[in-house]
Amino acid sequence: MTSRRGDGNIQPQVDRVAEARRVLGSLRIDRSSTAERVADALRELIMRGEMPPGMPLREHQLVELLDVSRNTIREAFRLLSRERLVVHHLHRGVAVRQLDEDDIHDIFRTRRPIELMAIEYSATAPRRSLLELLALVEQAEEAADRDDWEHVATMDIVFHQRLVELIGSERISAFFRIVHTELRLVFGIVERPPDLFARFVPRNRRLAELLLAGERATATSELEAYLDEGERLLTRGVRVLFSGSDAVDS
Amino acid sequence: MTSRRGDGNIQPQVDRVAEARRVLGSLRIDRSSTAERVADALRELIMRGEMPPGMPLREHQLVELLDVSRNTIREAFRLLSRERLVVHHLHRGVAVRQLDEDDIHDIFRTRRPIELMAIEYSATAPRRSLLELLALVEQAEEAADRDDWEHVATMDIVFHQRLVELIGSERISAFFRIVHTELRLVFGIVERPPDLFARFVPRNRRLAELLLAGERATATSELEAYLDEGERLLTRGVRVLFSGSDAVDS
DNA sequence: GACGGGTAGTTTGTTGAACAGTATGGTACC
DNA sequence: GGTACCATACTGTTCAACAAACTACCCGTC
Structure with a gap:
């Protein structure tokens, strides 16, 4: 790391590396397999709600549509099922994941203990991380001002993702x-009033401020209220939806 | 659900169903794909430590060894990578997962918040579940008496798995x-004194007894001590191991 | 001796075709 | 109404082939 040349030429090696990094940093070469790109495309469609839950994904159909081989499609399916976006039944193929009321209940039963614990961990988190939470809330508020509910929903999820990352466990974060992807799936399905997510924004603001103030006990009850309300609203949302459709699981 | 025949022949339908269930209940038909069975076989080998971490798994080699097609092997690889037992690098194939010190640190950073939260949830857990924890400890003690350290390790993992299941979230349990499978991977690698797991047994006993007594604050510190000791011992174990080998990740 | 370039061999990624086995829906029959 | 049979569609699996990427090795140059 020390310069081995004369004074007129300080650290040429490091300079060149830095230069190269600067120039090449912007260009990004696609290093992904076809299967991954197929999975990306399907993920996009599923998340945008273009493919309704429960819809079977036929291999042959996708072969013609995407112009890739059947094996590649099947490999993409495996990738998606790892993310629980599709379900796979032996000899019956895959279908877009369909979440029912039990799933929503379990998702919140998953969020509750972990996010509550994240509040405890906020005690030792760097102040910068807590300020970032507040910044996310402000982004959500701006989005709400211009009625961009899609973005409000995204910011809500990112907020809680960041919150969980305070724990500092890469595995828990992943x-x-x-889990948050599954939640987005529900968002896409649910019959929702446009202000569904608007109700969460002020709660998140209060939460961020309480964390910054170090008032974790109050933050805990605020978070519990948030989660209770979220579960209630989403459960009601899917309940009106499930009138005559059947569930697919595993 | 009601009998539609005469009185001499009460619920013949239900009887026949029950009879069939009784007779057929014991026999279990193999409803798994070839890929799954290949994955099972490989999982077994990896978990038993037969295949050292970092060892590349060549498709062609396994095709000849297991007498299945390459595609099926590749499908099995996807299944295993979902469980993080192998890692996949584009154009470089898969290799047996190799955990380093950072992984162990992260595993315990994962266990700590969740298991601590599980203690809180033990307050509302049925007493039967807590008694089951105690029964697991007793199994471990018996195994320790006959120097069956393999089984002691298994019981330790099952104990903590059951503990986490007190939370009642299917997703967290899965x-x-x-995570526990990864931990087993470490067990298989680590240079371990035979009594490594013996030290955990009395801790688990105390933990179970404290939970049954409802003394959760004390149980919390007991669990923290357990996790600190576990992380320390395992980290030391892999540290003596990593002298000249290289890590594979992602 | 270190470095870069070419080259051959190995391994993976992907394709396409083929066949067997399983699910599904319908129709005829009792 | 229930059962058996049949045709169809789709999945699971195999096999052969080729392109692309990685690895290792040799070789000449500085």
Whole structure:
């Protein structure tokens, strides 16, 4: 790390590396397999709600549609089922994941203990992380002002993802990314009033402020209220939806 | 659900169903794909430590060894990578997962908040579940008496799995099964004195007894001591191991 | 001797075709 | 109404082939 040349030429090696990093940093080469890109495309469709839950994904159909081989499609299916976006039944193929009331209950039963514990961990988190939470809330508020509920929903999820990341466990964070993806699936399905997510924004603001103030006991009850309300609203949302459709699971 | 025949022939339908269930209940038909069975076989080998961490799994080699097609092997690889037993690198294939010191640290950073929260949830858990924890400890003690350290390790993991299941979240339970599998991977690698797991047994006993007594504050500190000791011992175990080998990740 | 370049061999990624086995829906029959 | 049979659609699995990427090795150059 020390310069081995004359004074007129300080750290040429490091300079060149830094230069290269600066120039090449922007360009990003696609290093993904076809199966991954197929999975990306399908993920996009599923998350946007273009493919209704329960809809079977036929291999042959996708082969013609995407112009890739059957094996590649099947590999993409495996990737998606790892994220629980589709379910796989032997000899019956895969279908878009369909969450029922029990799933929502379990999702919140998952969020509750972990997010509550994240509040405890906020005690030792760097102040910068807590300020970032507040910044996310402000982004959500701006989005709400211009009626961009899609973005409000995204910010809500990112907020709680960041909250969980305060724990500092890479595994828990990755696990929560999947749980939050499932939650997004529900968002896409649910019959929702446009202000569904608007109700969460002020709660998140209060939560962020309480964490910054170090008032974790109050933050805990605020979070519990948030989760209770969220579960209630979403459960009601899917309940009006499940009138004549059947569930697919595993 | 009601009998539609005469009185001499009460609920013949139900009787026949019950009879059939009794007779057929014992026999279990193999409803798994070839890929799953291949994955099972490989999982067994990996968990038993037969395949050292970092060892590359060549498709062609396994095709000849197991007499299945390459595609099926690849499908099995996907299943295993979902459980994080192998890692997959594009164009480089898969290799047996190799955990380093950071992984162990992260595993315990994962266990700590969730298991601590499980203690809180033990307050509302049925007494039967807590008694089952105690029964598991007794099994471990018996195994320790006959120097069956393999089984002691298993019982330790099952104990903590059951503890986490007190939370009642199917997703958290499934997540922890994977984390515990990773932990087993470490067990298989680590240079361990035979009494490594023996030290955990009395701790687990105390833990179970404290939970039954409802003394959760004390149980919390007991669990923290257990986790601190576990992390310390395992970290030391892998540290003596990593002298000249290289890590594979992602 | 370190470095870069070419080259051959190995391994993976992907395709396409084929066949067997399983689910599904319908129709005829009792 | 229930059962058996049949045709169809789709999945699970195998096999052969080729392109692309990685690895290792040799070789000449500085």
